[in-house]
Amino acid sequence: MxxxxxxxxxxxxxxxxxLSAALPEAGAADPLLRRSDRADFQxxxxxxxxxxxxxxxxxxxxxxxxxxxxxxxxxxxxxxxVSGPGFLNITVADSAITATLAARAADDRxxxxxxxxxxTTVIDYSQPNVAKxxxxxxxxxxxxxxxxxxxxEHSGExxxxxxxxxxxxxxxxxxxxxxxxxxxxLDHESDTQRPAGSGSAGSGAAxxxxxxxxxxxxxxxxxxxxxxxxxxxxxxxxxSDEEFKTRARDRVVELQxxxxxxxxxxxxxxxxxxxxxxxxxxxLDVEIRDADVVGESAYNDDLATVCQELEESGVAVRSNGAxxxxxxxxxxxxxxxxxxxxxxxxxxxxxAATDLAAIRDRIGVLKADxxxxxxxxxxxxxxxxxxxxxxxxxxxxxxxxxxxxxxxVLGKDGKPxxxxxxxxxxLVDLLDEAVERAAAVVxxxxxxxxxxxxxxxxxxxxxxxxxxxxxLSTSLGRDYIFDLDRMVSLxxxxxxxxxxxxxxxQSILRKAGDRKPKAHPELPLSPAERALGFRLDExxxxxxxxxxxxxPHKLASYVYSLASAYTTFYxxxxxxxxxxxxxxxxxxxxxxxxxxxxxxxxxxxxxIRTPAQL
Numbered sequence: 001m002x003x004x005x006x007x008x009x010x011x012x013x014x015x016x017x018x019l020s021a022a023l024p025e026a027g028a029a030d031p032l033l034r035r036s037d038r039a040d041f042q043x044x045x046x047x048x049x050x051x052x053x054x055x056x057x058x059x060x061x062x063x064x065x066x067x068x069x070x071x072x073x074x075x076x077x078x079x080x081x082v083s084g085p086g087f088l089n090i091t092v093a094d095s096a097i098t099a100t101l102a103a104r105a106a107d108d109r110x111x112x113x114x115x116x117x118x119x120t121t122v123i124d125y126s127q128p129n130v131a132k133x134x135x136x137x138x139x140x141x142x143x144x145x146x147x148x149x150x151x152x153e154h155s156g157e158x159x160x161x162x163x164x165x166x167x168x169x170x171x172x173x174x175x176x177x178x179x180x181x182x183x184x185x186l187d188h189e190s191d192t193q194r195p196a197g198s199g200s201a202g203s204g205a206a207x208x209x210x211x212x213x214x215x216x217x218x219x220x221x222x223x224x225x226x227x228x229x230x231x232x233x234x235x236x237x238x239x240s241d242e243e244f245k246t247r248a249r250d251r252v253v254e255l256q257x258x259x260x261x262x263x264x265x266x267x268x269x270x271x272x273x274x275x276x277x278x279x280x281x282x283x284l285d286v287e288i289r290d291a292d293v294v295g296e297s298a299y300n301d302d303l304a305t306v307c308q309e310l311e312e313s314g315v316a317v318r319s320n321g322a323x324x325x326x327x328x329x330x331x332x333x334x335x336x337x338x339x340x341x342x343x344x345x346x347x348x349x350x351x352a353a354t355d356l357a358a359i360r361d362r363i364g365v366l367k368a369d370x371x372x373x374x375x376x377x378x379x380x381x382x383x384x385x386x387x388x389x390x391x392x393x394x395x396x397x398x399x400x401x402x403x404x405x406x407x408x409v410l411g412k413d414g415k416p417x418x419x420x421x422x423x424x425x426x427l428v429d430l431l432d433e434a435v436e437r438a439a440a441v442v443x444x445x446x447x448x449x450x451x452x453x454x455x456x457x458x459x460x461x462x463x464x465x466x467x468x469x470x471x472l473s474t475s476l477g478r479d480y481i482f483d484l485d486r487m488v489s490l491x492x493x494x495x496x497x498x499x500x501x502x503x504x505x506q507s508i509l510r511k512a513g514d515r516k517p518k519a520h521p522e523l524p525l526s527p528a529e530r531a532l533g534f535r536l537d538e539x540x541x542x543x544x545x546x547x548x549x550x551x552p553h554k555l556a557s558y559v560y561s562l563a564s565a566y567t568t569f570y571x572x573x574x575x576x577x578x579x580x581x582x583x584x585x586x587x588x589x590x591x592x593x594x595x596x597x598x599x600x601x602x603x604x605x606x607x608i609r610t611p612a613q614l
Contacts, residue, residue: 136409168300198268352386465608473553
């Protein structure tokens, strides 16, 4: 089905046509349409046009109104009046509101169009580190990246996910050398089964093996326990035994050279980590496919070429033995230029070299039109220099790469969220507590009407949804306070409020029995129905805006405003009241059903589930 023009777009076109007809010499004129408190819309374009043509704005406005001939049956505009120095206050016909919504309801996509010129976007998000636990710092990158991905794919964009995991570097020499000397340390306990389908892959692309299938929390915790044990034991020896430290550093060379036994143990470490990652992602209700996990190791063979091309082109120069790129506007505390170090003095490569190799691959091989990096705002300078270096080298076209820089998750004290001991909060602990709090809310609301299994299932959807929504409803660059009491509240701007609004509608639709939703454009609408109707009609425009700016908080704000408009409708417009005429019941059921579908679609794009019954 073709996309459905919004009421705003239809009114905009009608006023624009009337302006052009009234003043042909003005050509195509923008009516400057906006929502208004005085009417449904206000058009302010007449003032500027009259000034440009040295005419009287009120007279021009009156000419436009006369030309529109509003109020006819089937017309989108019911009334239009001239206000002040020449504003046009426009009231939309009730029939046009209902008819437009009926067209949206007839479409599986709710009238949301596909992008006119979809391209290919590579989005880099989540980025956990091998052999390390995921913490609260991984939360924002993961849920923001997942939401942006869902929204772009819904628009028709081809989206390639890239999880640039930290699976390379000097620490692996330490871990691998320890496993060589203690070969059974990563063996699985007898009561823990490795998920089916896992195994080692060849070197280069993402090694490993945790399957795309679900991995439960117990298996993931067991994998991380083994990794923690190896990490702590190897670190203790590394810090106390100089001979072991030397062997570990030599092992890094063997790893980089591709020595078979070293690579096999490296694969084993990565595989264990990916089992753990999948368990956390499953708990967070985010899909991470194994094929999309392309870590730092994937670009190892390209690093020498990156450095060679940068040096030969003059983009990078040697400074004290290191290969550096300098920038006039990036200065250190001493006022001297601070470079991007691509290759260290000892010949090693840093993050910059890997990031540059990834850009070459994503533009040159994957043919991306857009690169998105969902990364902490504190890395803004690094990515500014990396992007500029890639542009100077000719690898990155202008305006192709963008960092979706996000702020920090704070505790109630306004400082970065930490445990009482001052350590970073584990992501699984945070999610467990959110589900626990949500379970208390479900128990209180169910009043004994749910089994314990049903309570836990709903608590998982509400608790994880609450964490995601609190994050996604905050604009990217802002910090926010992690407050579970507020997040799982039934009132206010929370996902739980939205989920209960959806469940309430489903309850009404179930109680309706044989009475079915049906749009009746001939019926007059109450103020609450009109307000809800306009809000429903804004869904497509909201998604278009979010897709252009990569700001999921705009969609979160929209679904909250929709649920709020529905709450007012629910309070003021009884749906199943016995004395209601059948047509009124059907029309209000239609508004209910379309609200539920829109809420469900909006929440799904944010990665949040909507239980049909709570």
